[in-house]
Amino acid sequence: xxxxxxGFKEEISVVLRDYRRVLCxxxxxxxxxxxxxxxxxxxxxxxxxxxxxxxxxxTDLRMQYLDLANDRGRVNDLFVDGAFMINPKLKIxxxxxxxxxxxxxxxxxxxxxxxxxxxxxxxxGIRDNGIKYRVAVGLDLIKDFDNLDKGIGMGADQIAPxxxxxxxxxxxxxxxxxxxxxxSVSGEDVNITAxxxxxxxxxxxxxxxxxxxxxxxxxxxxxxxAQAELQYGVNVNQQVALYVDGLVGLGHDRLFDWxxxxxLRFKY
Numbered sequence: 411x412x413x414x415x416x417g418f419k420e421e422i423s424v425v426l427r428d429y430r431r432v433l434c435x436x437x438x439x440x441x442x443x444x445x446x447x448x449x450x451x452x453x454x455x456x457x458x459x460x461x462x463x464x465x466x467x468x469t470d471l472r473m474q475y476l477d478l479a480n481d482r483g484r485v486n487d488l489f490v491d492g493a494f495m496i497n498p499k500l501k502i503x504x505x506x507x508x509x510x511x512x513x514x515x516x517x518x519x520x521x522x523x524x525x526x527x528x529x530x531x532x533x534x535g536i537r538d539n540g541i542k543y544r545v546a547v548g549l550d551l552i553k554d555f556d557n558l559d560k561g562i563g564m565g566a567d568q569i570a571p572x573x574x575x576x577x578x579x580x581x582x583x584x585x586x587x588x589x590x591x592x593x594s595v596s597g598e599d600v601n602i603t604a605x606x607x608x609x610x611x612x613x614x615x616x617x618x619x620x621x622x623x624x625x626x627x628x629x630x631x632x633x634x635x636a637q638a639e640l641q642y643g644v645n646v647n648q649q650v651a652l653y654v655d656g657l658v659g660l661g662h663d664r665l666f667d668w669x670x671x672x673x674l675r676f677k678y
Contacts, residue, residue: 459493459675460620460641460653461584461610463529463546463576465501467494467678474655474671478513479664483561486510487522494678503527513561521555522563542578547571550590554597566597574606584610592626601629616645618653625660636660643673651675 457464469492476485489507496502505525511518529548536542550570558565574588586608594600604626611619620641627634637660643653655671 458584458610458612458618458620459651459677460618460643461576461586461608462503462527462588463531463544463574463586465495465498465531468492468675469678470673470675472671472673474657474669476657476666476669478666479659483511483513485513485666491673499531501529501531503529509557509562511561514559518557518560518562520557520560520562522557523555524553526551540580544576545573546575547573550592552592556597558598564598564600566594566600568592568594568600582612584608586610599630602626603629618643618645623660633663634661635663635665637664637666641673643675649677651677 457466459466459468459470469490472487472489472491474485474487474489476487478484487507487509489505491503491505493501493503503525504527505523507522507524509519509522527548527550529546531544531546534542534544548571550568550572552568552570554563554565554567556565557563570590570592572588572590574586576584576586578584586606588606588608590604590606592600592602592604604624606622606624608623609621613619618641620639620643622639622641623636624638625634625636638658640656641653643651645651651674653673653675655669655673657666657669657671659666659668
């Protein structure tokens with residue numbers, strides 16, 4: 411395991427500087443958006459499935475385009491992202507990713523990975539200050555489809571234990587800090603520790619905004635390929651929601667410069 415030295419500290423400084431820019435943008439949108447349609451109350455009566463620690467059942471059909479850093483090409487990621495509750499304390503999330511990319515110099519496509527995430531909620535409640543909380547621990551099982559020769563995936567099957575907490579503030583915003591460790595069980599060596607913070611704010615007219623920042627440290631390469639995402643969505647009705655994503659890579663070690671995405675959500 412490599413020692414974290416001056417290069418890592420400099421990279422963290424760059425990532426945090428870029429993170430402040432993303433945070434300022436998110437706060438600007440949060441402050442401006444409630445002024446639109448103030449005659450209606452914020453969406454309520456259920457948790458938003460964009461919160462990975464929400465007790466919900468949903469299936470999302472998503473597409474994201476990523477412009478890779480250092481002119482390495484593009485990735486079109488088409489994937490299914492869903493979840494269902496086994497019981498009030500146990501949730502299963504699942505993902506299936508299919509890529510089209512030109513990182514090898516020509517267009518290649520194939521399945522990238524399948525993910526099964528098991529989430530257990532050992533405790534939840536309300537603190538004296540009115541903040542609701544839900545503690546979560548769990549494990550990701552990540553199956554790689556062995557398409558690394560096409561520039562697709564990481565070339566490794568992985569396990570990734572994690573822990574986090576969802577904090578529902580009296581203002582309506584939900585904040586979710588998480589930490590997760592990714593380890594390879596076969597294929598290429600993977601050893602990544604990732605810190606993640608999600609902020610989810612509901613708005614009038616059944617809309618929401620999510621900010622999602624991930625800062626991973628790759629112990630194999632001494633790099634910090636950080637990223638941030640802003641998601642803006644609307645609940646069309648009780649069963650359907652639509653949303654758009656904006657993504658940006660952070661720091662010198664970023665994997666992509668920018669990205670955009672769209673999603674269609676079915677709620678059950």
